[in-house]
Amino acid sequence: MPTAILADDERLMRDQLRSRLEQVWPELTILDEAKNGNEAIQLVEQHRPNLVFLDIRMPIKTGLEAAKEIGNKAHIVFITAYDQYAIEAFDHGAVDYVLKPADADRLTKTVERLKSRLHSQTQPADMSTLLSQLAKQMGMSQKPVYLQWIQASIGQELRLIPVEEILFFQSDEKYTRVQTASYEALIRKPVRDLAEELDPALFWQIHRSTLVNAKSISGVVRDLRGRHLVQVKGMNEKLEVSRSFVHLFKQM
Template sequence: MPTAIIADDERLMRDQLRSRLEQAWPELQILDEAKNGEEAVQLVAQHHPDLVFLDIRMPIKTGLEAAKEIGSQTHIVFITAYDQYAIQAFEHGAVDYVLKPADLERLGKTIERLKARLQAQAQPADMSQLLGQLAKQMGIASRPAYLQWIQASIGQELRLIPVEEILFFQSDEKYTRVQTSNYEALIRKPVRDLAEELDPALFWQIHRSTLVNAKAISGVVRDLRGRHLVQIKGSTEKLEVSRSFVHLFKQM
């Protein structure tokens, strides 16, 4: 049985595509689903599917960035709501696409082409040229390379800490505190420099001296003085939000 992974940051879109695929291609086995490009890369490495359906615009990593990392590991089908320049690029490449919302008739044509490629045991397409063309035509600029690790001191030990494990950074006059769920470390780099080197979608600056991992935020409360305080998951710690950054939490 052919296998696939679906990657889209919208749950409704993932559900709809899965439903349409079950109707049009019942033999296809959906192994897993991803909510962003980074998860898609990880799931492809884990499951080695025949196909991956990638939404072009996703958080953390876009579909184009994920496709670049996935390379020739699997056949890629892009999911897009943009049916102008993107489709022109797809039609001239060896990569297929699905329009949002997935239409059964159009999806059927995609499936027939995919079946033919799988049956012929064709190699996944080299997409280096196509990805650059798509990024340019759709206005998706290449993202800078954000920090993935922090080198920090814990006593006499020097440790490399993955940024995803860090709950928050907090600076004083000399050092910046690096707090994880298990331990605290110190670095000399100030928050103002870290703010430029970390992914702003993952780390939010809430104070001139504080950066917090958005995934570690459990809520925001106001104290008796009217200050906004960020609550950290699994911790009693509360981090003050300065007036300049209160707007980040207006919808929470």
Template sequence: MPTAIIADDERLMRDQLKSRLEQVWPELEILDEAKNGEEAVALVETHKPDLAFLDIRMPVKTGLEAAKEIGNKAHIVFITAYDQYAIQAFDHGAVDYVLKPADVERLTRTVERLKARLTAQSQPNDMSSMLSQLAKQMGIAAKPNYLQWIQASIGQELRLIPVEEILFFQSDEKYTRVQTATYEALIRKPVRDLADELDPALFWQIHRSTLVNAKAISGVVRDLRGRHLVQIKGLTEKLEVSRSFVHLFKQM
């Protein structure tokens, strides 16, 4: 008996697809349902279904992001509300799709293709490059894999620091200082490299040698020399803002 999971952030859409599938493919067993891409990935790991029906746009992880993580662990079927022009992207790749709302006639054709694949015992496709093309064509930007942890030295100890706990990074010629609310550590990676690897919505570059956690900023002041200085929550230390980055604080 073929098995599947369904992932869609709209419960009514999940129910509707499940009902249509029961009509056109009564042998298919729906093992579980997810309301976002992250849950879908977890369900595939848990249940190891033959098929994963994934909505394209979901919170936490999109269907495209979930499909990339699922890889060849299941055959991917995208659920989408896109028009026929956008659907051409699927037609050029070995991916199946269901248009919202699920139409019995169209769903029947999709089911026939899926049955043929399962009967042939073909391996799910490695879709990494194709998923990137789909994301580009459909205007769904893939989320960059920003750094989540920093490995830093504190004396003789090596520590993993969650990036959200870091107040700021500040580089000199040799090291970069990693400052948290309770301690500081050192790494060898310069700010210019960190700027490309950290989420720009969280870490703002205020100087060629300084990145600051936007959530840690308590205010901006000007000194007697006219320089803009960032105040950090919980610290007396102030960080200089170079002229190139003053525009970040015009509305503050």
């Protein structure tokens, strides 16, 4: 029976991948899960799985660094959210990849290739050249990497929210409110951190406690006190613009 280790620093991503794999490859046994590259290396030594699903970007050691140490002890499948250079390298190499969040159609194709390799008893690929090429390509990329998904709590449920669906973020002392057109959720990450991780062309900081999706802005008005207030599409609520960020709306 084929066996695997899942390695991703986001629990929700691991849960989703595990669920999708159970659907498209019920014979596969997931032996264990890792939250970083170091744990992945240790679990491979401990369990000796056939496969390792490795997120490229993990703390302590990245997926690339872990793959280098794992070597040919297991077949490597990289998990990536947005690395166009990684995808180009994988398409020309012997290593497969999964785009996250895991797409069932793409994952099915990946599984079929992996089954074929395991059935033919193909040895895991020597990835030293590919990893060097991949690291070089990713290092040469001038395109910054921005968050594509937000993990947020809605009551007792943990939900994965695409950033393009978020209208705005607003922080208080403890939590940051994540507002979409149909619901709101809470995260613990402050706006100052989100401002560094989100695409500034999509999310504008209009206040030290507020980030707004530029595509969700329907207009800007001034109240009787002279404050600039952002009107958000589909919302009655208006968001205050602090003086430091009024310049964003000079041409509106």
